[in-house]
Amino acid sequence: MNKIERIDNIEPLAWFRRQWSTHPLFSTLCALLVMVVLQTIALGFDQGGFGAWLSLWTRNWLNILRNNATIGIIALGMTFVIITGGIDLAVGSTLVAIGAVVMVFIDGSATGLLTSIGITGAPAYLVGIIMGLVMGIVLGEVTGCLITIGKLPPFIATLGMMNICRSVTQQCMQTINPSVPRGFTQIANLSVGGQMFMPIIYWLVLAFIMYYISRHTAFGRHVYAVGSNERAAKLSGINTQRVKRMVYTIMGLLVAVASILQVSRIGSMDYANAGSGYEMDAIAAVIVGGTSMSGGKGSIAGTVLGVLIIAVMNNLLNLIGVPPFLREAFKGVIVIVAVLLQKKEKV
Amino acid sequence: MTLLMKEISKSFGSNLVLDKVDFSLEGGQVKALLGENGAGKSTLMNILGGVLPADGGQILIDGQEVSFHNPRESLDHGIAFIHQELNLINDLAVYENLFLGREVHKKGGAIDHAAMKARTQEVFDRMGLDLDPSVMVRDLDASYKQIVEISRAMMMNAQLVIMDEPTTSLTDPEIERVFSMMRTLRNQGVGLIFISHKLGEVMEICDSYTVLRDGHMVASGLVKDTTSRQIAADMVGHELIMRERRSSERGEVVLKGEHLGDGHYFNDVSFEVHSGEVVGFTGLLGDGRSELFQAVFGAGKLTSGTLEVCGRPVTIHSTSQAVKLGLGYVPRNRKENGIIKDMSIFENGSLATLSSRRKGPFLDNERLEEDFARQKAGLSIKMGSEDDLITSLSGGNQQKVVLARWLSASPKILILDNPTQGVDVGAKEEIYEIILRLAGEGVAVVVLSSEAQEVIRVASRCYVMYHGRITASLEGGDMNEHNIMSLATGAGE
Structure with missing residues (x-):
């Protein structure tokens, strides 16, 4: 009983230490706050007046969020995958494959698939989006089946999918060169009050949905159970195969959203290079956000923080003029430091 | 020293x-x-x-x-x-x-x-x-x-x-x-x-x-x-009261296996379990009883024979299907098969009912909490906060949480594999009482155990297994340690 009294009148430092060791996200949040403070200092205060400073600061932030929405969305799906103890290396390549499908359907040139039969504008975009989402689901489902029915380790299955998707896309798109109509670019670039919010809104809405699924649906809890002890989960009547398959399907769906956003935002797609490295960026964000690679532990909120930490750090490095080649090194350092800090509970 | x-x-x-x-x-x-x-x-x-x-x-x-x-x-x-x-x-x-x-x-x-x-x-x-x-x-x-x-x-x-x-x-x-x-x-x-x-x-x-x-x-x-x-x-803390085993009222046959086999651990196994009775399955380590009931529960494969649940022939492909048919399964080796170590006591206790306690697509947390509170009281689980990790509990209490998981699902048939493994005398007796209470409520209970005394204590009938086969079905006075031991070691053959 005297234990409880002690908690009431502890000093700030002890409170801090307690939060640090009991709340898994506390250290992540602290890291983000430190980054934001440094970034704000680096941005400087010499813009002449608070109004001007605030507008610069806000614009900088909107930039950060917008530029990281794609990785942010992919990292949401990656969180579920990693919580089940899996991994998805294929996201960068499936992004390209899905992007190609979308581009073919929305092609605005006279020879375009839908344009040539007289379907243009919003109906064509809708068909393109639906086909993109279907493609994402199909690719995710295929990966899921390879892992569950084919009993392949996720690393191998997704490594294979990574090579297949990019290579086949490049071959198929060799002779086709679809153009993205202006209207379609509005999906990501719609400007409200001079600012483009749309990617940020998509990201945050999806993050909220994924958070809600993880905490408040049977499926979400099953994801954690499967990752922590698959056998016990199975013997508790959980369809573990289905849970694992679903996780990759959701991943595919989210990659599709990211792909559609990317096509809309950039207005084109470089099939050879687009999305390359996304899998590692997403995995890095998930890990920085406190999700355990061995499964069973982690959270969507942590992943959002993880994406932000890496994003703000990149912005900070940019502001203080660190050469681009060195920035990757900092990303490596932050991943390692994050995991070292999370080890504290184990000792 | x-x-x-x-x-x-x-x-x-x-x-x-x-x-x-x-x-x-x-x-x-x-x-x-x-x-x-x-x-x-x-x-x-x-x-x-x-x-x-x-x-x-x-x-x-x-x-x-x-x-x-x-x-x-x-x-x-x-x-x-x-x-x-x-x-x-x-x-x-x-x-x-x-x-x-x-x-x-x-x-x-x-x-x-x-x-x-x-x-x-x-x-x-x-x-x-x-x-x-x-x-x-x-x-x-x-x-x-x-x-x-x-x-x-x-x-x-x-x-x-x-x-x-x-x-x-x-x-x-x-x-x-x-x-x-x-x-x-x-x-x-x-x-x-x-x-x-x-x-x-x-x-x-x-x-x-x-x-x-x-x-x-x-x-x-x-x-x-x-x-x-x-x-x-x-x-x-008090005198142990070893209550006499009641002869419970048997209902209809709810689980029936005929000539079941998996081609490896057990073959040609036939048995019947009625609602409201406790049936024991006993034998030595490696007699195939665990594998048999894992297969019945959909966690293993049956290659021959027919299985009937509540009078209807079924083929169970997955554990989730088994749960829908009204089966429950408390596995042996709690640490590997029973508990989810990264989850809280409450989450472990509600794992089997997450899919069925829903409000639309979302979890019905109130009902889950209610279920768990009822089981916690019924099983007298000793714990700090139900949000603590399951690993903060002692073995006996962890086992009760796994039991709570299944009791919340109100199964018609509950299979318990070595339910008192690593559990002390007091908690053992409590678990026996719970098993008998369940049978009294009309649940068909199957208890797998290698301890003859345990089977005699809770079961009204028992099957003895030896090398993947049932060597005998014992009842009443025949169900004694001497008979069980000689049949389980193959001496009866």
């Missing part, structure tokens, strides 16, 4: 697990440390073994105060802790295990196998043990593995050996072998602490005993001055 632990206290969070406990041991003595799960036995021994720090109190060895920060320091003072899960590497030879991490090297840096074997042989000679040091640990039976652990302690000149439930997975002749080893060591002046739930063994091997209950030392003395009945009463 003389060990004295004075007023040891320890709490985890707000949960006080040891409250000023005294414990002492002389060399040349075997002392039993008894108590229900959660009484604080493991915590006390973990403090002595340097695994956990104490919050208060003193440890004196031969009158000198000592403090241990890690198992190594404890070992340096001659205290060896043999955990229930043995720390042996199956693919190394006995002597390599003994020298693991302390290998003897020749001058050039190569490992000196000959020297290590010779030193192992010396230790074995001193212990009067006839065992070849170069044999692979994999090829040893469970008792010899236990003995190898003891000899490792002896090699490091341990004067005090803590043995945590060493006999749990041993057969009778194996237990006798470990006991004779313990007697040899005692005669050489080594002090042994024997943690066990089996009072019969305590009466046989121990000189003195200490009983813990809810973190307090409640009884201590010489074994020759007491009875197992008295010790059991000390452990639970």
